[in-house]
Amino acid sequence: MAIQKLPKEAPNTPGVYIFRRGKIAIYVGKAENLKKRLASYFRKNAGAKIESLREEATRIEWVELSSDIEALIKESELIKKYRPKYNVLMRDDKNYFYVGITRGEFPKIFITHQPAKFQIPNSKFQIKSKFKIQNKDVRLKAHKLTTEFIGPFTSGSALYQTLRILRRIFPYCTCKELHRRPCLNAEIGRCLGCCCLQDGAQDKMCALRYQEHIKNIRAVLQGRKKTLLGELKRAMRNVAKKEEFERAAELQKQIEGIENIFLHRAFLDPALAKKRRDHDWRKIERTIQTLFGTLRRIRRAEGYDVSNISGVEATGSMIVFVDGAPSKNNYRKFKIKTVHQISDVDMHREVIMRRFNHPEWGIPDLLLIDGGKPQLNAALQALQMRKVKGVLLAGLAKREEELFLPARRDPIRLDSLPPHTMHFFKHVRDESHRFAKKYHHKLREISYREKSKN
Incomplete structure (x- = not known):
């Protein structure tokens, strides 16, 4: 018997759906929102092919999934498995x-x-x-x-x-x-x-x-997500036993990346993604407030890094996150002018001082500096010299994965923080590093071309 109307229990989640004639799959599709997508098949004037599909199908099945990427891959898997009739008729290969x-x-x-x-x-x-x-x-x-x-x-x-x-x-x-x-x-x-x-x-x-x-x-x-995650986790345990901690950290990052892929919904439902991001940011914000012992809102966070090779073509970066999301229009890059030796500390001091020559850029709530105590102290000196008050400041040491705060003697291990907060700090650090390296590389290319001409 042909399907007359949309099943009421269809969920408002991502997933894949299958139209069946008895046990035979005749069409497979994916959806950002299963309920809305399936409802489109029951509208008037849906088209001859859709009406034919609806009349031939006797039931609809669906599989709820956590993300659009998972739905995309599952759909491909099912089309390969069933080779459904209407997937061929409704879409040219x-x-x-x-x-x-x-x-x-x-x-x-x-x-x-x-x-x-x-x-x-x-x-x-x-x-x-x-x-x-x-x-x-x-x-x-x-x-x-x-x-x-x-x-x-x-x-x-x-x-x-x-x-x-x-x-x-x-x-x-x-x-x-x-x-x-x-x-x-x-x-x-x-x-x-x-x-x-x-x-x-x-x-x-x-x-x-x-x-x-x-x-x-x-x-x-x-x-084959589960199989791959199992292999990576076993490999991570093995290298950790051998005390190859850098390789273990790399594998851990890959595991987290794969797990995050299947939670990624940003290009499926922008409104839902924003709502989820705002909720996550409130949790991160509360953790940061606890770390600094403050109740003030944290809306704008800035990350800083410097990049150079033996002090040559040295650059600095300022990246901006607003409510936990990158604000790329507010990114700024600096060509180091006053430091001519290899000194990340002095370069950080210069970048922070030059940044606060521009009050029109806005005042941040939080500054995150790439580095440990020396870089943190240099940034603190720059703020004092520019008479900037009320800005929270922290240093992120990449090698040790530690967070340094001015008021604390000992650093805080990033992996001791809640996952959302740890990932946020790492994201800011990695993005500031990427942006500084990109500008440094550009200056090197320009310098190389000029030398080649001469």
């Missing part, structure tokens, strides 16, 4: 999206519609095919490569966003040519650095890590 992963020591990743004409087997959508890649975004050498395709995915924008997030967790190369020096992406942590170097293949350890990153990205896109 050329409108599906695939993630291509090339072979080789440093594989490339790209998004494409079907780049070669091939029939998709009923049992398996993941295809290995030899062809010349013509995709303008890849521009690989014109020889035949074996490329693996993962898909189909129905949303190119959601897939692109997913890969952007995955790249922050598992950096991979997007460079179109080889370089003699590490690229900008390597400087900001989006690339391992060896993958696009002319002699990068000589770094065997880096090549192994790169392959591991590609394997992990493949696992996420294929929906």
